[in-house]
Amino acid sequence: MPETSLRERAVRCLARRDHSRAELARKLASHGTPDEIEDVLNRMSELGLLSDRRFAEAWVRGKAARFGTSRLRHDLARRGVAPETVDDVIDAECGDDDFDRARAVWRAKFRSTPADVREWARQARFLQSRGFAGDVIRKLLKETPDESA
Structure with missing residues (x-):
């Protein structure tokens, strides 16, 4: 052969x-x-x-609904995409909707605000593992359910 x-x-x-x-x-x-x-x-x-740019665009489109900006950046850098390309693609595809994406991911997993410090830490760790920034996590976990409606 x-x-x-x-x-x-x-x-x-x-x-x-x-x-x-x-x-x-x-x-x-x-x-x-x-x-x-x-x-x-x-x-x-x-x-x-x-094309690294086309690859990065497809990657971000496929993963952006489940992951935060820092996780997307890390994954693309690990796959050898240039930092300039990563920045351009994430700015174009994600914009400033990190909070909205974090809220959607959080709702799918938890659906209720943390009742105590331990639960708050568990939810924060989950969101952090998905690549969401600390300020986004704090803002999300401090809001009341009525504010998100």
Whole structure:
């Protein structure tokens, strides 16, 4: 059985979902030399098949309803997307609605305000693990149920 070419592997990966340049390079690393991989990545970019910006936009659209801005930034940085691209995409896709997203995530999980300090801490930890900022969490957990209506 003939070995699958590096270009074919790249196209197969990109056919499943968008990848960042760094992700695709990691997936191809064991199948070619760094120069060969760089050539394939450049060719995929020229053809419009590989775009960090498009990957970041799709990632943020898919995850923004469940995660806060800091988590989105962290996940994209971990996948090798440039910080400038991350900032542009998050500003364009999320805007300033971190509080509204945090409220939606909180409602889906808890539905009632914390009754005591222990419950408040549990809810705050949950929201923090989802990447919401401390000031957003404090504001959300201090509001009364009537204010959100």
